[in-house]
Structures are given as structure tokens and as C-alpha cells.
Amino acid sequence: xxxxxxxxxxxxxxxxxxxxxxxxxxxxxxxxxxxxxxxxxxxxxxxxxxxxxxxxxxxxxxxxxxxxxxxxxxxxxxxxxxxxxxxxxxxxxxxxxxxxxxxxxxxxxxxxxxxxxxxxxxxxxxxxxxxxxxxxxxxxxxxxxxxxxxxxxxxxxxxxxxxxxxxxxxxxxxxxxxxxxxxxxxxxxxxxxxxxxxxxxxxxxxxxxxxxxxxxxxxxxxxxxxxxxxxxxxxxxxxxxxxxxxxxxxxxxxxxxxxxxxxxxxxxxxxxxxxxxxxxxxxxxxxxxxxxxxxxxxxxxxxxxxxxxxxxxxxxxxxxxxxxxxxxxxxxxxxxxxxxxxxxxxxxxxxxxxxxxxxxxxxxxxxxxxxxxxxxxxxxxxxxxxxxxxxxxxxxxxxxxxxxxxxxxxxxxxxxxxxxxxxxxxxxxxxxxxxxxxxxxxxxxxxxxxxxxxxxxxxxxxxxxxxxxxxxxxxxxxxxxxxxxxxxxxxxxxxxxxxxxxxxxxxxxxxxxxxxxxxxxxxxxxxxxxxxxxxxxxxxxxxxxxxxxxxxxxxxxxxxxxxxxxxxxxxxxxxxxxxxxxxxxxxxxxxxxxxxxxxxxxxxxxxxxxxxxxxxxxxxxxxxxxxxxxxxxxxxxxxxxxxxxxxxxxxxxxxxxxxxxxxxxxxxxxxxxxxxxxxxxxxxxxxxxxxxxxxxxx
Amino acid sequence: xxxxxxxxxxxxxxxxxxxxxxxxxxxxxxxxxxxxxxxxxxxxxxxxxxxxxxxxxxxxxxxxxxxxxxxxxxxxxxxxxxxxxxxxxxxxxxxxxxxxxxxxxxxxxxxxxx
Numbered sequence: 073x074x075x076x077x078x079x080x081x082x083x084x085x086x087x088x089x090x091x092x093x094x095x096x097x098x099x100x101x102x103x104x105x106x107x108x109x110x111x112x113x114x115x116x117x118x119x120x121x122x123x124x125x126x127x128x129x130x131x132x133x134x135x136x137x138x139x140x141x142x143x144x145x146x147x148x149x150x151x152x153x154x155x156x157x158x159x160x161x162x163x164x165x166x167x168x169x170x171x172x173x174x175x176x177x178x179x180x181x182x183x184x185x186x187x188x189x190x191x192x193x194x195x196x197x198x199x200x201x202x203x204x205x206x207x208x209x210x211x212x213x214x215x216x217x218x219x220x221x222x223x224x225x226x227x228x229x230x231x232x233x234x235x236x237x238x239x240x241x242x243x244x245x246x247x248x249x250x251x252x253x254x255x256x257x258x259x260x261x262x263x264x265x266x267x268x269x270x271x272x273x274x275x276x277x278x279x280x281x282x283x284x285x286x287x288x289x290x291x292x293x294x295x296x297x298x299x300x301x302x303x304x305x306x307x308x309x310x311x312x313x314x315x316x317x318x319x320x321x322x323x324x325x326x327x328x329x330x331x332x333x334x335x336x337x338x339x340x341x342x343x344x345x346x347x348x349x350x351x352x353x354x355x356x357x358x359x360x361x362x363x364x365x366x367x368x369x370x371x372x373x374x375x376x377x378x379x380x381x382x383x384x385x386x387x388x389x390x391x392x393x394x395x396x397x398x399x400x401x402x403x404x405x406x407x408x409x410x411x412x413x414x415x416x417x418x419x420x421x422x423x424x425x426x427x428x429x430x431x432x433x434x435x436x437x438x439x440x441x442x443x444x445x446x447x448x449x450x451x452x453x454x455x456x457x458x459x460x461x462x463x464x465x466x467x468x469x470x471x472x473x474x475x476x477x478x479x480x481x482x483x484x485x486x487x488x489x490x491x492x493x494x495x496x497x498x499x500x501x502x503x504x505x506x507x508x509x510x511x512x513x514x515x516x517x518x519x520x521x522x523x524x525x526x527x528x529x530x531x532x533x534x535x536x537x538x539x540x541x542x543x544x545x546x547x548x549x550x551x552x553x554x555x556x557x558x559x560x561x562x563x564x565x566x567x568x569x570x571x572x573x574x575x576x577x578x579x580x581x582x583x584x585x586x587x588x589x590x591x592x593x594x595x596x597x598x599x600x601x602x603x604x605x606x607x608x609x610x611x612x613x614x615x616x617x618x619x620x621x622x623x624x625x626x627x628x629x630x631x632x633x634x635x636x637x638x639x640x641x642x643x644x645x646x647x648x649x650x651x652x653x654x655x656x657x658x659x660x661x662x663x664x665x666x667x668x669x670x671x672x673x674x675x676x677x678x679x680x681x682x683x684x685x686x687x688x689x690x691x692x693x694x695x696x697x698x699x700x701x702x703x704x705x706x707x708x709x710x711x712x713x714x715x716x717x718x719x720x721x722x723x724x725x726x727x728x729x730x731x732x733x734x735x736x737x738x739x740x741x742x743x744x745x746x747x748x749x750x751x752x753x754x755x756x757x758x759x760x761x762x763x764x765x766x767x768x769x770x
Numbered sequence: 771x772x773x774x775x776x777x778x779x780x781x782x783x784x785x786x787x788x789x790x791x792x793x794x795x796x797x798x799x800x801x802x803x804x805x806x807x808x809x810x811x812x813x814x815x816x817x818x819x820x821x822x823x824x825x826x827x828x829x830x831x832x833x834x835x836x837x838x839x840x841x842x843x844x845x846x847x848x849x850x851x852x853x854x855x856x857x858x859x860x861x862x863x864x865x866x867x868x869x870x871x872x873x874x875x876x877x878x879x880x881x882x883x884x
Contacts, residue, residue: 667821668823669820674816674820677813677816680816683812684804684805684806684808684812685805685809687804687808695801696794719873726880729877730880730883746873753866753869754866757862760862761860761862
């Protein structure tokens with residue numbers, strides 16, 4: 073009943089804020105490419121202070137993205153990039169095909185002026201690479217480089233196009249994927265996209281028609297490749313490698329972009345239509361748009377370039393349905409607006425949008441009546457009044473159906489048929505039958521009941537003792553007259569004198585919200601504090617436009633005297649927000665180190681402890697000790713030496729134990745040394761014993 | 771008084787004479803005991819001067835000396851031929867015991883040394 077008891081006001085505010093923010097994630101869904109992408113591009117591809125974008129590949133990605141998005145860059149940057157590319161192209165004999173490929177493409181995008189002599193050299197070099205290599209990437213770079221040079225108005229012809237085509241095709245696998253070279257065992261989806269792009273470049277560069285049967289085979293490969301496409305529940309399709317642990321794994325964005333690039337390029341140059349379902353193309357478009365604004369420049373380039381290929385391709389042009397706003401207010405009679413555009417937001421051909429189904433938040437079908445949306449030609453928006461839909465506040469899923477008006481467009485555009493969008497409807501909630509009063513006992517004979525108006529602050533004045541109860545009840549109903557259960561309904565009692573707050577959750581049933589505060593059970597919780605309590609009621613919900621925090625008035629409580637052991641009320645902070653402020657610093661106290669004697673003294677005593685040893689040795693000499701008893705025969709002598717060496721080793725081990733080893737390592741070594749010592753010691757000492765016994769008997 | 775001094779002198783002289791008759795190996799052990807106790811005393815003096823701060827180090831230092839001295843005394847008892855009690859015990863066996871006990875003692879000492 074009092075689950076939230078003691079929650080301070082600041083926390084209540086916080087909860088209300090969180091409820092409001094909870095609507096926000098609905099807003100991020102599929103939307104066409106917009107100015108947000110342009111500003112993101114400017115940030116992601118920011119030139120370094122010296123005016124360069126990094127290496128050739130990054131430079132190409134930057135200038136290509138700017139080209140697609142129509143972002144103008146100043147002349148200085150373009151000049152720098154052109155010079156950078158020209159330097160690489162001029163030294164064509166020493167540069168790898170990859171660098172020439174990127175440099176040629178940079179020149180193509182920026183329309184840099186490059187000498188035709190330079191391009192002749194580059195073309196010769198790239199053709200030489202094509203002859204020598206069987207690596208897919210090398211072929212891709214050189215064919216792509218040649219195509220870029222040709223597109224810049226330079227005359228380039230690939231003489232043995234058929235051979236090159238076969239060389240690339242030879243690397244394809246039966247499932248429509250490609251290998252990187254003849255030696256590699258792994259096939260890759262990314263490589264398939266690269267290969268298709270290279271094949272389309274070969275077809276463009278060929279001096280004569282490429283064998284049409286070969287093209288038909290590649291078309292079949294593409295269909296098989298699209299059989300490996302992966303999908304999410306919401307109609308999003310994407311490509312990813314079969315084995316994500318492969319050495320050259322690139323991630324779904326790069327892989328999908330590669331396939332989109334390859335397939336659309338191939339469809340552009342190959343005659344006839346590719347047999348790919350439109351929903352998969354649309355799904356790919358949804359995948360790239362659904363990423364939103366990627367954080368890395370590489371992903372951003374892949375997203376934008378893939379979308380630009382999808383925007384205008386010969387397979388299917390995807391048409392994306394999106395809602396400019398996903399939150400609708402019943403109060404302001406918002407219109408449901410739907411945009412159907414290409415991925416870059418251009419207008420779609422004439423089409424009809426129908427609302428076919430409305431689903432509630434729990435997937436319950438609200439209505440299945442088909443309603444056609446009106447078309448506003450000026451704003452390119454389809455609209456519908458939501459009032460006749462008879463939908464209440466809350467979350468809904470709308471199912472739209474798109475149908476193209478002209479038959480011949482069916483083969484050009486992919487609309488995907490039905491589209492589901494989530495929306496959120498808000499409205500004014502009616503509050504009435506609010507009553508507050510004090511009752512005496514369980515039977516509920518109410519002494520004083522006051523009707524209050526929760527539309528505005530009221531100031532009822534009540535008084536009660538600990539044997540009485542406070543009752544509060546009210547009803548909430550939606551614009552359509554149904555009962556409404558907000559996320560938060562709290563009653564707050566605040567003691568005037570000590571500022572101690574008590575928060576109670578007001579439970580709601582189907583009919584009404586009602587709370588009964590039995591003060592008898594609450595005296596301890598109230599810390600036996602009698603006096604004036606202010607009453608406040610908070611009702612809040614994300615769908616409720618008139619969420620409120622009302623002052624209801626006050627209640628004079630007469631509670632019994634506190635017994636001896638009663639808990640004291642906690643001290644209330646002057647500023648309730650101060651508990652979010654910095655905490656008091658905890659200073660750690662370390663034990664100050666013991667006073668140590670001067671170093672000299674310690675050294676003197678170290679020397680002194682050595683003195684008795686000297687005395688011991690001198691004493692031994694005075695006594696005339698000798699080593700005559702040391703065995704002279706080789707074997708016993710060896711054992712005796714080993715015995716002494718063993719003792720020395722054990723002592724050395726002890727020193728090591730003191731310096732760095734732990735007990736377990738020490739004991740491990742000691743067990744080996746001990747066994748050895750017992751063995752040699754036994755041998756050495758028993759020899760001595762036997763010799764002395766002999767002397768005795770002799 | 772002079773009488774007492776001369777008595778003491780006499781006593782010490784006779785003691786010295788009697789001790790001279792002690793076998794050399796026992797004398798070596800005695801020297802060893804004196805050496806150990808002297809080392810312990812020096813450490814005690816050091817502690818008296820600078821205080822007992824690394825107390826476990828002091829304890830292990832002194833107890834190492836005292837412990838080995840006690841072990842040496844035990845060795846002396848066992849090696850002494852006048853002690854009939856240990857007549858059957860060869861001195862080599864006694865020495866082996868001495869070595870073993872010293873090794874165990876110093877393992878503990880090293881552990882305690884810190």
C-alpha cells in the first residue's frame with residue numbers, strides 16, 4: 073500500500089521526467105536521408121588541419137559521400153585532394169593497383185584535370201596487373217581503376233575482356249558467393265559483391281559484347297546469393313558472412329553495401345532484368361536507413377553510397393513509408409501524416425496508401441476497416457484524420473498498404489505491400505468524482521466528505537487523530553470515456569514543521585482510484601509527529617496531456633506521544649536537490665611509518681653481529697681443528713661434499729624464501745632437496761661412523 | 771676480601787684446568803654455543819638502543835641464535851662420552867639430528883622473519 077513511502081519530491085519529479093522521455097525512442101525509425109546526414113557527414117569526414125582526409129581510400133570515401141549528399145567543399149580542399157591523387161597517378165609504375173584505383177576514382181569524383189599521358193601510363197600498368205594476377209581484389213582494383221578512367225572521358229578498352237570475365241567468374245562458388253583467390257578455401261559474401269562490381273566493370277570496358285550465356289550464369293549466381301540473405305522480423309534484410317569468425321570478416325554493413333554495389337552495377341550493364349524479389353531490395357533499403365546516423369566514417373560512406381545505388385537502380389527502386397511524427401494528440405485533432413518517398417526523400421510515383429489495420433499495444437486488433445489516406449500534392453504527404461478511427465490514448469501499431477496506381481510502375485518500384493508503424497496517441501484525461509474525507513472506523517461511517525475539484529489547487533482543511541482514517545478517491549477517464557490507469561498516482565503528506573515527507577501509491581481499480589490511510593498503522597512511520605501535514609496528489613502518464621501535481625490542502629493530525637524507543641525522524645536537507653550534489657570528501661588516513669634508526673647505527677650493528685663468527689673461527693683455529701676426518705676415498709668424499717652442498721642449498725633456498733618465494737614454492741623445492749639431503753647425509757655419516765668404529769676396534 | 775679473590779682465582783684456575791681436559795669436539799660445540807649467544811646478545815643490545823619496531827624480525831633473529839644454541843647443547847649432551855645414557859648413540863647420528871632440527875628451526879625463522 074505504501075510502496076513508495078518516504079520518496080522525496082525530487083524523486084517524484086524525476087519519475088515524471090522519465091515517463092515523458094519514454095516516448096522519445098518511438099521517434100527513431102526509418103526516415104529518408106535528410107539534412108541530419110549532411111551535417112553528420114561534415115563531422116565524420118572532417119579534414120585534418122593540413123586539409124587532407126587521410127589515406128587515399130578515406131579521401132575517396134569522403135569526396136564520394138559529399139558528392140552524393142550534394143555537400144559543397146571549398147576549392148582549397150578539392151585542390152589538395154586532387155593533388156594527392158595526381159601524385160599517386162604520376163608514379164603509376166611503383167604504386168599498387170589499389171592506390172591507383174582510389175586515386176583514379178578521386179579524380180573522377182572531383183573532376184580533377186589529369187594529363188591523358190598519365191592516364192595512358194596508369195591504364196597500361198593496370199592492364200599488366202590484370203594479366204598477371206588471379207587475386208579477386210587485384211582484379212577488382214585494376215578493372216575498377218580502368219572503368220573510372222574511362223568514365224572520365226579517356227578512351228580505355230580492355231582487349232581480352234572475355235578472359236578477364238572468366239578469371240573472375242572462376243572464383244565463384246555454387247552458393248553464389250566468391251573466393252578471394254584460387255588458393256583460398258573460404259568463400260565470402262563480401263567478395264561476391266566485389267566480384268559482381270568487377271564483372272560489371274569488365275562488361276563496360278569490353279570492346280565487344282561479352283558472351284550473353286556467361287551473363288545469364290552470373291544472373292543465376294546473384295539469385296542464389298540473394299537466397300543467403302538474412303532478415304529481421306520487421307521486413308529488414310541484410311547480408312552477412314556465413315562464418316563471422318573468418319579472417320576477413322567485415323560486418324553486415326560493409327558486406328551488404330558490397331553486395332548492393334555489385335548487384336546494382338551489374339544490373340545496370342547487363343541486359344534484361346534480374347530476378348530478385350522487390351521486398352528484399354526494400355528490406356536492404358530499410359536496413360541501411362534503419363542504421364540512422366552511423367558513428368564511423370566507413371559505415372557512413374557504405375550507408376550513403378548503397379542508398380544512392382538503391383535510389384536509382386534497374387532492379388527495383390525501393391519506396392519507403394515513413395511518418396514525420398509518431399506522436400498524435402487527440403486534443404489538437406492531429407492528422408495522421410504518412411510520407412512515401414525514395415530513400416533520398418524524392419517524391420514517389422502516384423500511389424494509394426490505405427490504413428488497413430490498427431493494433432493495440434498488446435497486438436489486439438482494434439479495427440480492420442480499410443481507410444484510404446488523402447494525398448496532399450503540395451507537401452507530398454498522405455493524410456488521415458485520426459478522430460474517426462475511434463482510437464484512445466496509448467500505443468498503437470498501424471498497418472498501411474501501398475498500391476501503385478500505374479501498372480507499369482510495378483516492375484520498377486518496390487513498395488513491400490504492407491508496412492507496420494508504431495504510433496503514440498496522447499489526450500486530455502478527465503478527472504472527476506474526487507472526494508476526500510475522514511472516517512472513524514472500519515465500518516466506514518464517514519463523518520466529513522468533501523467534494524474537491526482536481527482541475528485546480530484546492531485547500532481543504534481536515535483534522536484527524538490516530539484512530540481515524542483519511543479517504544481519497546477519484547476517477548480518471550480517457551477522451552473516449554474508458555477508465556485510464558496512469559503510470560504514476562501518488563499521494564504525498566508533508567509534515568509542516570520537520571519537512572518529513574511520506575509518499576503513498578494510490579491503488580486503482582477498474583472503477584476508481586481510492587486510498588485509505590489508516591493512521592493507527594502509520595504512527596510509527598510518521599515518527600509520532602503530530603501537527604499540520606500538507607497534502608499533494610500527483611497523477612502522471614506519458615499519454616496524459618494534463619498530468620498534474622495538485623495541492624489538496626492540509627490535515628491536522630493528532631498522534632500519540634512518542635514512546636522512548638521510537639525512531640527519530642531523519643534530518644531533512646534544506647535543498648532537496650543537494651543530495652545530487654557532490655558528496656563530502658573522504659580523506660584516508662594512512663598509518664605513519666615507524667621511526668627508523670639512523671642507517672649508520674644499523675650498519676654498525678650488522679658488522680657487530682658478524683664479529684662472533686670471526687671469534688668463532690679464531691677459536692676454532694686456536695683449538696687446532698682440522699679436516700683430517702674428511703674422507704679421502706673418492707666415493708665417500710663425493711658424498712660428504714654433496715652433503716655439505718645440500719645443506720648450503722637448503723640455506724640458500726631459505727634466503728630466497730625470505731627475499732621473494734612464497735611458502736608453497738619453497739616447500740615444494742625443499743621436499744626435493746630434503747630427500748636428496750637425507751640420502752647423501754646418510755651415506756656420508758654412516759661412512760664416518762663405520763671408520764670410527766673400525767678405529768675403536770683396531 | 772683478598773682471600774675471597776684468591777679463592778675465586780683458584781676456583782677459576784681449577785675450572786680452566788678441568789676444562790682443558792675436555793675433548794676437542796666438545797670444545798668446538800662450546801665455542802659454537804658461545805658464538806650463538808654472543809650474536810643474540812648483540813641483537814638485544816641493538817633493540818635496546820633503537821626500539822623494538824620490526825618486532826618479529828628481532829624475535830626471529832634472537833630466537834634463531836638461542837634456538838641453535840639450545841640445539842648445540844643437546845648435541846653436546848649426546849656426543850659427550852661421559853653420558854652413559856647416550857652410550858649406544860653414535861655421534862654421527864646425533865649430528866644428523868642436529869642438522870635436521872636446525873633446518874626445521876630456520877625454515878620457521880625465515881617464515882617469521884617478514
